[in-house]
Amino acid sequence: xxKLPVSDVDWKVIRNDFPILARRVHGHPLVYFDxxxxxxxxxxxxxxxxxxxxxxxxxxxxxxxxxxSRATEAYxxxxxxxxxxxxxxxxxxxxxxxxxxxxxxxxxxxWGEKFLREGSVILLTEMEHHSNxxxxxxxxxxxxxxLRFVPVRDDGTLALDQLSSLLTPEVKLFAFTHVxxxxxxxxxxxxxxxxxxxxxxxxxxxxxxxxxxxxxxxxELTCDFLAFSGHKMCGPTGIGVLYGRGExxxxxxxxHGGGEMITSVTLEKSAFKRAPHRFEAGTPxxxxxxxxxxxxxxxxxxxxxxxxxxxVELARYAMQRLVELPGMRVLGPPTERGALVGxxxxxxxxxxxxxxxxxxxxxxRGGHHCNQPLMRRFGLPGTTRASFYFYNTSEEIDRMVEILxxxxxxxx
Ligand code: 7TS
Numbered sequence: 214x215x216k217l218p219v220s221d222v223d224w225k226v227i228r229n230d231f232p233i234l235a236r237r238v239h240g241h242p243l244v245y246f247d248x249x250x251x252x253x254x255x256x257x258x259x260x261x262x263x264x265x266x267x268x269x270x271x272x273x274x275x276x277x278x279x280x281x282s283r284a285t286e287a288y289x290x291x292x293x294x295x296x297x298x299x300x301x302x303x304x305x306x307x308x309x310x311x312x313x314x315x316x317x318x319x320x321x322x323x324w325g326e327k328f329l330r331e332g333s334v335i336l337l338t339e340m341e342h343h344s345n346x347x348x349x350x351x352x353x354x355x356x357x358x359x360l361r362f363v364p365v366r367d368d369g370t371l372a373l374d375q376l377s378s379l380l381t382p383e384v385k386l387f388a389f390t391h392v393x394x395x396x397x398x399x400x401x402x403x404x405x406x407x408x409x410x411x412x413x414x415x416x417x418x419x420x421x422x423x424x425x426x427x428x429x430x431x432x433e434l435t436c437d438f439l440a441f442s443g444h445k446m447c448g449p450t451g452i453g454v455l456y457g458r459g460e461x462x463x464x465x466x467x468x469h470g471g472g473e474m475i476t477s478v479t480l481e482k483s484a485f486k487r488a489p490h491r492f493e494a495g496t497p498x499x500x501x502x503x504x505x506x507x508x509x510x511x512x513x514x515x516x517x518x519x520x521x522x523x524x525v526e527l528a529r530y531a532m533q534r535l536v537e538l539p540g541m542r543v544l545g546p547p548t549e550r551g552a553l554v555g556x557x558x559x560x561x562x563x564x565x566x567x568x569x570x571x572x573x574x575x576x577x578r579g580g581h582h583c584n585q586p587l588m589r590r591f592g593l594p595g596t597t598r599a600s601f602y603f604y605n606t607s608e609e610i611d612r613m614v615e616i617l618x619x620x621x622x623x624x625x
Contacts, residue, residue: 222519228604230255230511241574244609249394249422249553249600250578251444254508258447261507262500273499274473274490288499291506292489298509299439299456300430306462308489309502312453313421314344316440317388319455319492320417321348323468325386328415331357334383336414338363338371338400339590340393343583345419349388363389365590369396369545376408384414391429392422395584395596396545397528397553399423406435415461421445422551424454425512425602427521437461443501448508452501455492462488469494520603524552527601527610534614539621544596553600555582558617561624563597569620570597575613 228234231253236243245253265287271280273288289304296304310316329335335349339362353360361379364372371389380387387409392399406416417438420429425446431439438461443452457465467474467485471494476484485491512520531554535543540559558566567579580595581588588595599613 222515222523222603224523224603224606227515228606230257231604232256234604238574238576239572244575244605244612246599246601246605246609246613247576247578248602248605249445249582249598251450252425252447252602253604254447254449255511257511258449258504258507262449262504265500265503270500272496284499287503288497291502294506294509295454298429298513299454300432301456302432303459305487305489306456306459308455308457308462308492309497310440310453310455310492311451311498312442312444313419313440314348314442314453316438316453316455317345317417317419318348319468320438320440320457321352323465323492324415324461325349325352325358326356327464327466329356329358329385332383333358333385334361334381335359336361336363336379336384336387336409338389339365340369340371340396340398340584340587341388341390342394342419342421343585344421345388345390345417346586358385359383365396365587368547369393369398371398371400373401373404376405380408380412380414382412384409384412386415386417388417388419390419390422392426392551393545393584393587394422394553394600395555395582395587395598397550397555398545399549399551402434402436406437410435422553425508425520426517426524426552428517431456431458443505443508446508447511449498449501449504452498452505454505457488459488465492467491467494471495473497515603523603524601525550527605527607528552528554530607531599531601531610531613534610535617537614538617544591552602553598555596555598557593557596558621560621563595565624566597566617566620569623570613570616573616573619575616577613 233253269283271284273285292307293304295307409416415437418436420439420441424441437458439456444450474491474494528550542557544555563579567577578598
């Protein structure tokens with residue numbers, strides 16, 4: 214597929230692929246700065262899903278008829294598409310799930326209950342989204358394992374100097390986010406995976422905020438598991454991925470029981486398919502998988518290096534403009550960050566600020582962003598977060614700053 218050279222991407226033209234961005238909200242042009250929650254969807258993805266339902270819809274792996282074969286082929290080639298996107302060794306390493314949350318719960322339940330025992334340690338970080346915290350708390354409770362956390366420094370980066378004392382041989386799993394959804398911090402995945410491997414720990418990377426934003430190669434990163442959601446990368450909601458390294462995935466017992474995941478069933482017991490099908494009980498989200506593959510095609514046509522470059526530039530410009538505002542505190546590292554900025558202003562509570570901005574068509578998120586322990590770590594009730602994607606522009610950041618100036622005047 215033709216890839217545009219990094220500097221030649223015409224972002225203003227690409228924006229036209231997103232019909233929703235032409236909307237007005239409360240009488241103002243929409244400025245959508247909430248892509249970390251969910252991204253908008255380009256026409257190409259919407260059309261692909263519609264085409265599937267109009268011309269190819271049937272259940273997969275079941276009927277011996279033309280449409281069923283076509284649906285099966287489309288579903289399985291989407292799996293291959295995801296494998297290529299992640300640099301996985303085989304499509305068998307790709308499990309379709311409902312999203313990041315379900316992917317992590319699969320590992321916590323199916324892998325965790327088989328391999329963790331009383332006294333095992335699960336290492337996490339203080340910056341994890343609740344999706345990469347609560348499933349481990351539940352698991353720890355069930356198997357009497359312990360949780361341990363890599364602290365976050367004041368600048369929003371991980372206290373990596375403490376890693377050697379935290380990564381002891383009792384650590385069986387190290388699960389951490391690639392990009393923080395509140396701070397924008399980009400963690401050094403490859404380094405963390407290597408250090409974990411040195412003590413025999415399995416690694417899980419939460420790529421919810423990175424999979425659609427930057428190149429990812431699971432073999433280069435050397436992670437064992439990696440989880441992400443389609444809806445944050447131009448794909449539909451309700452579809453996500455768990456990548457699991459082949460040797461490990463094959464050792465995990467089934468999770469949900471039902472149709473599609475068995476080889477034979479008697480009234481007393483069943484035998485199960487190999488990974489990944491053993492983890493996909495019941496009718497899967499066929500249209501979702503096809504939509505996700507279309508989203509990947511779309512992102513790959515632009516090119517992830519170009520998308521990342523644009524992200525970095527928007528984040529840099531936002532940081533530069535935001536500090537002009539009185540009583541402004543921006544969280545997270547000053548450089549090397551993902552496409553989002555979380556901030557607090559003396560003038561108003563994050564909820565009030567976000568509600569004020571909404572009246573002017575500016576969509577941001579205010580609150581704890583499913584990061585309650587992290588907010589507590591910074592002594593904050595929450596933040597206002599502006600999160601960007603390649604369809605956003607520096608003019609929209611100017612508009613945000615204008616609205617925040619108006620909010621400062623209004624609240625004081
Ligand atoms: N992990 C991270 C780092 C996330 O940012 C999110 C969602 C999830 C996991 C969960 O993804 P899901 O698709 O399974 O829900 N983050 C956000 C957010 O920042 N605002 O809304 C959802």
